[in-house]
Amino acid sequence: MVQEKVRFQPFSSEPIRLVDEQGRWIAPFEHGLPPEQLRRFYRDMLAARLLDEKLVILIRTGKTSFIAPHAGHEAAQVGIAHALRKGHDWLFPYYRDMGLVLALGVPLVEIFGQTLGNAADPAKARQMPSHPGSKALNVFTVCSAIASHIPPATGAALSMKLRRTGQVAVCTFGDGATSEGDWHAGLNFAAVQQAPAVFVCENNRYAISVNISKQTASENIAIKAQAYGIPGYYVDGLDVLASYFVMQEAIERARAGEGPSLVELVVHRFGAHSSADDDSRYRSREELATERQQDPLPRYQRFLEQQGLWDAQWANELRLEISKALEAALQEALQAGEPDPLEMFDDVYAARPWHLEEQRRLLAEELQS
Amino acid sequence: MPTMTLIQAINAALDEEMKRDERVMLLGEDVGRRGGVFLATEGLQQKYGPDRVMDTPLSEAAIIGAAVGLAAHGMRPVAEIQFADYVFPGIDQLFSQAAKLRYRSGGQFSAPMVVRMPTGGGVKGGHHHSQSPEAHFAHTAGLKVIVVSTPYDAKGLLKAAIRDDDPVVFMEPKRLYRAVKEEVPTDEFLLPIGKAAVRRQGRDITLVSYGGSMVETLKAAEEMVAAGLEPEVIDLRTVMPWDKETVLSSAAKTGRLLVISEAPRTASIASEVAATVSEELFDQLLAPPLRVTGFDTPYPLAQDKLYMPTVTRILNAAKRLLDY
Structure with missing residues (x-):
């Protein structure tokens, strides 16, 4: 679908937001999405949250060696997943994207196999957990080296352009990645070549312990796009619909041959950096409590309620169904044995x-x- | 059959592969309009257009990193790094991405790409236009590393590298670019990666070298012949994986091994070859394997010719082996 009109302006001073804290639709256009898709967003966000909780249990029970919690990123990740064409476009994710790859369709058994590091991992248990990939779904296997996947995303986008495949390369990363030289190298080259790529920062304002104020003197991440001559969108990443619509516009813009863009989705990181980190050493519990008040799931629930699409029984059944699927996939993965x-x-x-x-x-x- | 310099052979190999397979494309600094600073890609942009012979920003990370993505998506990119000394900003792309993509994805993705680079000294380039960093690449699992020394090999091996399914670092000794001409077939031919060439057969001593140092190695061999000796001379051509079989069978025959390379000595390809021969042929050797290499200093400007193995140094080491 090629966008007929441009809805969003780059370089806004406030984050682009379509649903407010109370769940009210505040955009100047109709969302036009069918009820089943609006409910699907909730389902995928809930699945991402429950997966995160399951991964925390696996680390606490010693069944895995590492996790990078994604709770707080669900709205951004589900928005991204729904905006790209699954199995057609390519995704270049980073290590905090388990919710994203799940929403994109990577099977739970593969996710747990990768987490357990056993024979259920299609990548043969060669990497730490939280490093998924899938050739079948064009998910470029995560590499630990921060921002090292940005120039490859540019290269894949160049190939898409040269061979006119109609695909787009979507590349995600955290705020810390934007300080790496390879981040600059990748964005600059993509912009020069007008390659069909969308670079997406899931900005949770912490690179392990280092706050964004020590990462960059820029007003925000999106504004860095100006240096490359491409649009930069500053977006409330706790708003799944804002994430979805902005990503969709950026992706379809790239697909139409109008070049790359940078999308900043401002999110919260509810967990520590990883299971090897203790965030109480550098982040106040008050700050975290305030952020948890802005949880993207209840906010989207309020939106569904206002749209008349919320049904408590449906939500309970959904939670039960996802929990069962998670447990079944985990059990299946546990059976796989050592590689x-x-x-x-x-x-x-x-x-x-x-x-x-x-x-x-x-x-x-x-x-x- | 036409005669060609090494640089002309490279140009011919690129031209033939681009003509054969439209997935083959070139990218790098100055490779397009200018045809490369050494003119390896001269005339190719005019022939194949700016998309297939792409001038890139001045960024080795962008060049090598983009090649990884191009390759993973189905192209056959040939990246040019202007000098081997400048590959280091792109090393994370080469080591973390290109070399490990197949492994980390469990064989789901791969990066069939070539990274070409002029290498070595002898052109008064000082330490940032003269280094021989092949050991860094060989030490990184997942890369194949070729260092050529003749126009014929350059053409046959570059064509093979472009068709190879793994990332290949292709190193071209810049002092040999226009040093010699030899006959190079215009017909299709490929040379096997991982196979050494025996340049001269003999029974008294085995001289193993590759790349630029083949020049001094062959000169030293000529002097030995003039003195009534019969040296066997092996050009490794590929240093990862190197041709153990050819080296072992020669060293077993002569009982004496001398490895010559202008790269620094410690943790070098020369050390690896010498160690392997020691391990496998200890009781068949007449003397301990020796190495003649570049020194463990940065590459100096004023001592350009002295840094690299000289004919004298090679002959002195050979004498030690023969007199042992």
Whole structure:
């Protein structure tokens, strides 16, 4: 769908917001979305939240070694997932995007397999948890190195442009990533080539412990787009509909050949940076309590209530259904067992060279003895 | 059969591969309108257009990183880094992205791409236009590393690298770009990655080298021949994965191994070859393997020719082996 009109202005001084804290639709246009899609947004946000809670249980019970909680990012991530064409466009995610890849359709069993680091991980348990990927859904496997996926997203977008595939590369990252040289390199090159890419900052204002005020002197992240000659949208990422509509406009703009853009979705990080972090060392509990008052899920619930689409029984059943699906997928993943240790030597190259054959033999002999 | 310099052979290989496969594209600083600072891509933008021979911003991270995305999405990019000394801003892209993409995705994604770069000294370039960083690349799992020394090899191996399904670092000794001409077929031919070339057969001593140092190695071999010796000379051509079989069978025959490379000594390709031969042929050797290498200093300007292995230094080391 090519946008017939431009709805959003880049470089606004206030975040773009379509639904207010009370759940009222405050935009100057009709949302025009069918009830089932509006409910689907809620379903996917709830699934993302419940997945996050499940991952916290897995870390607390020692079943996984690491998680990067995404609670507080759900509205932004679901908005992104619904704005791109699933399985057609490419997503270049970062490590806090489990809710996003779930909403995009990455199977729960794969998500848990990656989290458990066992044979249920289609990537063969080579990376830490919170590093998903899926060739089938064009989800470029997460790389830990911050912002290193930005130039590859630009490259994929260039390929889409050169071969006129009608695809768009959507690339997400946190606010800390915007300080890396590769972030600049990727945005600059994409802008020069007018490549069909959308760069999306899930700005939770913390890079582990470092506050945004120590990350950048810019007024916000979106404004950095001005330096590259592309639009930058400053958006309330706790508003799923604002996230969705702005992302959709940016994506369809890129698809139409009008070049890349930068979208900043301002969110909260309700958890610590990761399971290896204690955020009470650097963030006051009062600040966190205030942020939790702005939880994107209740806010969207109020919107659905105002639209006459909220039904407590439906919501309860939904919660039950998602919880069951999570538990079933987890149990299935737990059955998968350990990966074959000799798989360690696969996929370094398309075929194993002599030195890897030798080293593989060495390990095989050790395992047999 | 026409004769070509090394740079002409590179240009011919790129031209042929671009003609053969429209997924092949070139990107880098100055590769388009100018045809590259060494003219490796001369005339190609006029022939294939600015989209397939793309001038990029001055950013090695953007060049290599974009190549990763282009390759993952189905193109066959050939990236040019203007000098090997300037690859370092792009190293995170080469090491964290290109080299590990296949592995980290469990074989779901891959980055079939070539990163070309002029390498080595001998052109009065000082330390930022003279280095030989191949050991860094070889030390990173997932990369293949080629260092050519002849026009014929350059063409056959570059074409093979472009068709390879893994990321290949393709290093071109800049002092050899226009040093020699040799006959290079215009017909289609490919050379196997990972296979060394025996430049001269002999039975007294094995000289293993690659890249720019092949020049001094071959000169030293000539002097040995004049002195009545029969050295065997091997050009590795690929340093990752290097051709162990050819080196071992030669060292087993001669009992004496000398490895020559202008790269710094410590943790080098030369060290790896020497260590492997020591491990596998210890009781068949007549002397301990020796290395003649660049020094463990930054590459100096005034001592340009002295930094690299000289014929004298190679002959002295060979004498130590022969007199052992």
